[in-house]
Amino acid sequence: MSAVHTVSNIGGPRLTLGFDRFDRLDLDRHLAVHGRLRVPSLEDLVRMAEQVDMRGRGGAGFPFARKLTAVASRVNHPTADQTLLLPGEKGGDRGSSEDVVVVVNGAEGEPGSAKDKVLLGRAPHLVLDGAQIVATALGTQRIVLAVESDEAARSVRAAIGERRMPARVVRLTERFISGESGAVIRAINGETPIPPGVKVRAAESGVDGYPTLLSNTETFAQLAVLVSLGPDLYASAGTEDEPGTTLLTVGGTTVVEAPYGTPLRDVLKHCDVPPGPGVLVGGYHGAWLDPAGAARAVLSRAGMRAVGGTVGAGIILPLAQGTCPLGEVTRIASYLAAQSAGQCGPCRLGLPDVVRALNALMEGGGTVEDVRRAAAIGRGRGACTHPDGTARFVLSAVEAFTADIDAHRYGGTCGLSTYGVLPLPVPTGREGRVAIDWSRCDGHGLCAYLVPELIQLDRYGFPVVLGSDIPSWMERDVQKAVAMCPALALRVVGGVPGGPDRRS
Structure with a gap:
């Protein structure tokens, strides 16, 4: 059960169906709420995902059908529809091929995100449905769930036990970069859980060197909903270009399921959270919107892009009134610099330079141009996306908080203290x-x-x-x-x- 997170929905629940009645859906409750699914053939599954343009919900938004096709091209797979097996049931020859692996990426290293923890803690069988649908379509039984929190691990292990399915749970280190796909694969393989530094396609060589389909927790849950509803009913929510709903984490504690196309201001009003001097969308690798941009923003890839934002992993962090915006940005940039893997110049030297430029700006001795120059040095040249994401966060802040920055430049301070309202991990005592x-x-x-x-x-x-x-x-x-x-x-x-x- 995920007791510390408030969960609600706008326009009706899908992923969160049954949350109003149950703290956690065990197998019996899950079947009562969602029913028992049939697994479409691989070709039908690809067609369904293409019809609704299903995208990964982990932040990158990669088309799921393309990922599925890339893995399928390397293995033999069954062609007929099959029934999802449950405890005690035996299947015939399901075309099993153990040279492919399905990985549920439940890493949620970003402090402002809670949606995956909520799904794994309260609706683990919906996620497992999606994983089994994909695994069966690909002809494999190898499923790995990579999770960070103790609560998620306990919930998933209990659900696997109820289903008696041969899935494996791997615990990940809680770090900002731990959810990067290459870092997840390395962790599962028993290696140092950091991005590999070179581009390695999981579809070609992933877990144990086998072709691997890796996607975010919510993506698998969405796939289960798609198979349950069918493409037409699934597309009855959302927009024509972006059907369906998505999960958002608002303010670090509230998880909301909302249809694509919902105005951001409606999401904030639903959560009773004012936009304040700015709203961060997409998390700490996302972008800041000023109040005018937040008022125009729409929950969709196109809608966010129109105002310079991104949906990303569905993280929305409004900045509260009364705290220093530049101080909050500098605090998070310092955290991001310390969270790097240290594999390349943009992380080792570029990110610290960004923090120094922000600190100088805070004290009234630096310039916006210094910040822009420091943030631009490593863009596009990092061993992973961490330097680019951090630069996006910082550069968007420079545009969103111009009045506060001017106050620091000309007065040495804006007169506000930095209260640390943006979420960061609880200190472990090992920090130095x-x-x-x-x-x-x-x-x-x-x-x-x-x-x-x-x-x-x-x-x-x-x-x-x-x-x-x-x-x-x-x-x-x-x-x-x-x-x-x-x-x-x-x-x-x-x-x-x-x-x-x-x-x-």
Whole structure:
């Protein structure tokens, strides 16, 4: 059960059907609410997905039919409709082919998202229906569910036990980049759960090197609804170009199912949340809308694109009045810089430069042009999409919060405190930051040479420290820098082991 999240719907429930009656739909409740499905043949499944232009709900919006076809082209598959098997039932020869894997990507590393946790926690059988539909159509029984939260893992394991299906649950590390498809595949394969750094198509080589169909949790649930309703009834909600509904996480805590084509202002009104000075759409790799843009925005790819936004993974974060917008943006940019995999220059050096430019702007000493220049350096050249997504977040903020930025530039402050209203993970106690003991520092500059990502020298040769958590991939380098500081002035504040303040 997902007790901490409020769930509602606009225009009638589909994915959230039965949520008004049950905290969690076990197998019996699921069958009573959604019924028992028949699995269409692969050709029919592709046709249905194409007819409603089904897109992945994980953020990228890739056409599901194309992904399904790409995997199917590499394996043998059954051609006839089949019945979805349930506990105790036996099937005949279902054309099983164990050289393909279906992966449900339940990683939800972004702090502002809760929809997948809600689906896995409250309607796990709807997700498993979708996964079994795809697996059966492809002729395989290999299904893997990759999840982050303890609650989701317990719910999914219980549902798998009820169905007696041979599916596997893999726990993922809760990191911002953990939901990237390559990182999920690497985690399942027992490797370091970070993006691979090079483009590897899961349809060609995924889990254990086999062709793999990987999609977001909601995508599989939507597929089950599509098969249950049929394309015509499925398309009775939404718009002509974008049929159906989607799940949104509003304000980090409220999950809403809404049809495509719903005005954003109606979603905010439904959740009783004012737009404030700006609304972030698409999450921390999304874009900020100013109040005028938020008033015109429509929940669809085309509608969001018209105002410079994106639906992305369905994350909507209105910024509350009374907190410093630039301070909130800088706080999140600092988090994103620390969450990188550290595999390429745009992440190792580019993102820290973005944070430095934002900090300078906060203090009235920097310029908007400095921020734009720092954000543009690594765009399109990263080992994954993290630098581009972070740049989109920052550059859209520069456009949305011009009045606040002007106040900082000309007055050194906007007069507002930064209250940290945008959601971030709860600290684990392992976070550490680099600090300088100024009573000891003699300006040797060795620290800036050893960890240039975190420390740079000012014009007088003294270190300037980036105020962000130490990324996990830099911990060894930071320890080396602390040990080699000639004046013993460099230290790590917070984190473990070693207590709240440790130095060489």
